Amino acid sequence: MNFKRSHLAIGAAALLALGTYISANNDPWGSKQKQVEEAVAAQLKDPGSAQFRNWRTGTNVTCGEVNGRNSFGAYSGFTEFVYKDGQVHLKPDSAMANAFLEGKAPPDLEAATAQMEALTAWLKLAQECYA
Numbered sequence: 001m002n003f004k005r006s007h008l009a010i011g012a013a014a015l016l017a018l019g020t021y022i023s024a025n026n027d028p029w030g031s032k033q034k035q036v037e038e039a040v041a042a043q044l045k046d047p048g049s050a051q052f053r054n055w056r057t058g059t060n061v062t063c064g065e066v067n068g069r070n071s072f073g074a075y076s077g078f079t080e081f082v083y084k085d086g087q088v089h090l091k092p093d094s095a096m097a098n099a100f101l102e103g104k105a106p107p108d109l110e111a112a113t114a115q116m117e118a119l120t121a122w123l124k125l126a127q128e129c130y131a
Contacts, residue, residue, distance in 0.1 A: 039083060039086070041068070044066070049075070061125065063129035064080070079091055092115060094119045
């Protein structure tokens with residue numbers, strides 16, 4: 001009986017070791033996700049407060065949403081991001097551009113136009129996550 005228990009214990013330990021090895025060495029997404037998280041968090045005012053959700057991957061791009069604390073210590077709300085070729089692209093602010101698209105006259109037409117152009121460029125990157 002002790003012989004069977006010892007073999008069972010050895011087998012269980014071997015399976016546990018194998019599972020640990022596989023998860024540590026065959027998880028390319030885990031290491032890629034950590035790399036992306038670190039790069040995106042570095043763009044925030046408080047990198048240690050970063051929260052992530054809604055991950056998507058394309059052929060050469062990773063997208064998701066990030067939330068972090070602002071200068072007042074409050075979470076500012078989730079913002080979409082695109083990570084491509086080692087570069088982080090946070091979705092630009094588009095409040096004035098949105099007002100313009102809704103037919104409201106923005107206080108600064110040049111700023112609204114610049115926001116719209118930045119948003120268009122960002123959307124071109126982000127579409128790769130939905131292809």
